[in-house]
Each structure stands twice: as structure tokens, then as C-alpha cells.
Amino acid sequence: MQDKNISQVVISRLPRYFRYLGDLKDEGMERISSGELSKRMNVTASQIRQDFNHFGGFGQQGYGYNVNYLYEEIGKILGLDKRHNLIIIGAGNLGQALANYMNFEKRGFFVKGIFDRKESLIGTDIRGMKVMHTDDIEEFIKNNNIDIAVLTLPKQGATEICKTLVNCDISGIWNFAHVDLDVPDRINVENVHLSDSLMKLSFKIHENEN
Amino acid sequence: MQDKNISQVVISRLPRYFRYLGDLKDEGMERISSGELSKRMNVTASQIRQDFNHFGGFGQQGYGYNVNYLYEEIGKILGLDKRHNLIIIGAGNLGQALANYMNFEKRGFFVKGIFDRKESLIGTDIRGMKVMHTDDIEEFIKNNNIDIAVLTLPKQGATEICKTLVNCDISGIWNFAHVDLDVPDRINVENVHLSDSLMKLSFKIHENEN
DNA sequence: TAGATTGTTAATCGATTAACAATC
């Protein structure tokens, strides 16, 4: 149903479509045309139609797109109809913040465990879960059907733990550490480099200065 | 010195160059060629030279690039030689995590205040700062030379506060809320949509499934 | 049927890569 090798740039637009369709659904809209959606989202109607057509025709000539159906389909494309079990590695501020962020559960992402190697944190309670030692990660992944690991630790630790994760054959790594992880192709990595993002903002602020 | 209208895609690569050059500097490397850097970074040497040349020639034929000099120059392009004063709006888990993240200070980004509208949080201490009420944002920005606001609150609140920020003529907004903010052109917005990022990871995991 | 809007092909635009002359 879906082409192999959808380009990165198309993929990166899908969550935004999904968000807007969710809003439209909440507003009670039943159908929407690419033209109307393009106005709301500030992109061309052409791009919207091209993007959707990578995954097969979701619309109907003369009518447009059924909001509910399109929302569901994009959700499926994004794998949101599947359940995901996560562990968070690194129980610092960011790790705790993500552990406490309930909204991910609505989309099927469940935090099953939190790990750290700092002795003082082991056993601490975060949202009803006891922080475990990083030495136990491998066993935990195997016994608990974990498919995503969230890395919220300093870069040295991240590189190290990454090897363990590769051993466990984890499906995905959501990487908040400021390193580019070196993993085999079968393992999917999505990076969130916060400092990179802040630097981009800084660039934009000064761009038109002189 | 720098072209107006550098394309977004070039800008988004700058922080990564900066990171790698920082590492090289720490390793004590004095010079590096585009070819060598390309191997490390997994991009083409051609792209590296093209990217750098948007900002003028940083290298020397037959020699390559001086690591320290290049590092400094890219830092300047990114505005990291300037001081930035931030406020964090939304004192929840994520806001607190960012407030406590010291590394930003190394790059010249200083958190000067934290705000929330939840009465129970006002006055709470976060890293030596008392959480203030969102009603006081406008005054605080004016009196404290704030140029960046970090939005770590739910989307309804973000849209609302955004109007205040536009009024204050803030330079940049680092937006963690799951909305696309509507601001005039002169105000720079950098979005970090964490759930979008997680969805992309989910997509990749399931992409080659069937 | 007539009008609307998709799906899709073709045209344009921009970004990446290749190639090489300039030059340190």
C-alpha cells in the first residue's frame, strides 16, 4: 500500500498533517479539500495532494477528503495504531519530564521503565516507577517487550548504552544526547538535539542584523 | 559578510558542524580538510565546501580549514558570541528541566526568569529563581533585556501568551507547545514538537514492516 | 449534467554532487 522509500521530507510533514486533521476532527469538520487545508496550514494544495498520494488515494474527486478517514489513515501510516513500550535511560530532569508527560500514552507510547547509573537515584520513585540500574537494561528489554529506548543522558553514557541497545536489537532510539549514534541500519534513530535547535533560533535572531 | 537568505537547509546543518568542530578542537586537531571532515560526518566534501562558502571562504587551498578559526566563525554565524537572556514560560516538568539544564549557559543563553499561571507554583524555587505569575511577563521582559521566550506550556496557554510576546516585540520564541504560532515576520520562532519527533520514529520503525 | 476537486503528469525550481581551475 505504501511506497518503499518515502522521502524524509514527506515523512517529516506527516505529523503536522495529523495534528491539523485532529483539530479539524475536534471542530466537527466532516470533509476538507486540499485547497482549504492548504490555507490553514500555509502550504500549497499541490504539495498536500502529492504528499497524500505517496500512500495511495485518500480523497474523492469533486468532494475532497473525509477528515475522519484521513486522520485514521495518517495515524496508521505513522504506526500510531500500534502499541509501543518505551524505557527512559537517564533519570535526570529531562528524563523525568518525559516520564511524566502523559500525552504520549494517548498515542500508544507507554513508559515501562526508567534507568540511571547514579546510585543515589536508583530506587527513587518517578510516576509510580522505581528507577532501575542501567546494568539491568538488557534483561528488562527482553522481558518486557520494549521496542523504543529514550536516551536522556550525557553523551559519553549515551554512546556506551547505545552498544547495549544494539545488542538487544531494539527497534528505535529516541536520542536526546548531543551525539550522533553509530548504529546498524536496522535500528531506527530519531534525534532531538535541543541545543542545535536553540542555535538555529539564535542564528535567525541575528541573521538580519547587519 | 554573509549572504542574505541562506537557505533553511544550510542553517540547519550549521549546529552539527559546530558540534563536530568543537570535538576536533578538544582532540587537539589543528587543521582539517573537507574530505576528512566529510568522512567523520558522513556527508559529501562538496556539501561541506558549498555550505561554508555561503559565508565566505574559511579555508586555504592546499591546506584545508583551521579548526579553531572555523569553530569560532561558525559560532559567530550562529550568534553564539552574543549574550541571550531567556525566560521560561510554563514551570511544569519540561520547563523545570530546561531551567536546570546548565549547558545552555556555556553558549551564552541565560535563564533570567520562570513564569506560570498556576497559583500553587508561584513563588516556588527553581534553581534559585522564584516562579512568577504570567501576568508579570510584559514588565519583566522590558526591565530585564529579555530576547528569547521559551514556551513550555499547553497549547491554549501558548497561543494566548504568544500575543503578549508579540506586544513586547520579543526577538525569538522557542516553542515547545504543540501549536504553530501565528506571529509577524520580525519575530523568530523555532519549534520543538516532541510528539512530532516521536511519531517520525514510530513511522520509521514500521516503515519496512510489510 | 455541471461544478468541484482529486490524482497525476509535466515544468520549474532549488539543492546536492561532480569536476576542475585557482592557488596556497
Added chain:
DNA sequence: TAGATTGTTAATCGATTAACAATC
């Protein structure tokens, strides 16, 4: 000088936009 490597132009590739026939 000879070798290395940049800066830059030209060629290629891919993504976006425009256009329109297909069709609901």
C-alpha cells in the same frame, strides 16, 4: 616546484509547483 585542497562553476538529482484530464 609539485601536491594538496579549496572555491566555484557546471551537471545531476530531487522536491515543489503548476496544469489539466479524470471522475465523483
